[in-house]
Amino acid sequence: MPPALAMTIPPATEEVARLLDALEAFAEEAALPPKVAHRLSVVIEELAANVVMHGSAGPGAASFVAVTVHQEGDALVATIEDDGRAFDPLAQAAPDTDAALEDRDIGGLGVHFVQQMTRTLHYSRAGGRNRMVATLDLTG
Template sequence: MADLTVDALVSNLDQVLAFVDGQLETMDCSMKAQMQIDVAVEEIYVNIANYAYAPETGKAYISVRPDPENASVTIEFRDNGIPFDPLAKADPDVTLSAEERKIGGLGIYMVKKSMDAMEYSRKDGQNILTITKKL
């Protein structure tokens, strides 16, 4: 398991992606899975950076846990920001045109569809969001 703590700023996205990709390189991760994971990491991290502490800044904690036995990886995001469960919101109606659809929610929907599992909990004042992807 590897951990990274950064100030939850969009400007730290490249550092977060480099950290995750560095961990994925030590596993048998296909390029397709890595790209899907990168999109998910970007979406989740940018949401933390933009909304968790607004208008202040706080920390974002990212953990990467490989599971060789199940050929998968779990990435956990934690923050001490305002409580927010992205899974509580209904999925957007993707049958509607972009003009007809409500703003927001599409990024988390894409994460849910591209990952094998996604879970949220609130514990000890922290938002904890985990994503799991089979490699």
């Protein structure tokens, strides 16, 4: 069984870079195929960056972002948690990718891309925490 990753960072841009370095080391140690390692990195970066950009200021701001990654059978399960105000990015309207660029609303594409890269993506709120659980295929 490959190793698991568990890391908690403050919700700051420079800390996301440190998280990505840890993910790279995890991917190497777990001997993940390059495509899987890349998908995992993009998924974690997008979800952690969303907390940093949208949930780390103002009333109810997040004070941490906790990430765990482990293997379950033929999949990687990545969990991203924060203690910020409740927000379900999956409840937002899907972006209109057919609309002209100048007619599109700003935002929403990151979560859309994450949904395309994962087998499943779920949001829940419990114990004052937002939790996103992404399941990724282990095969490239």
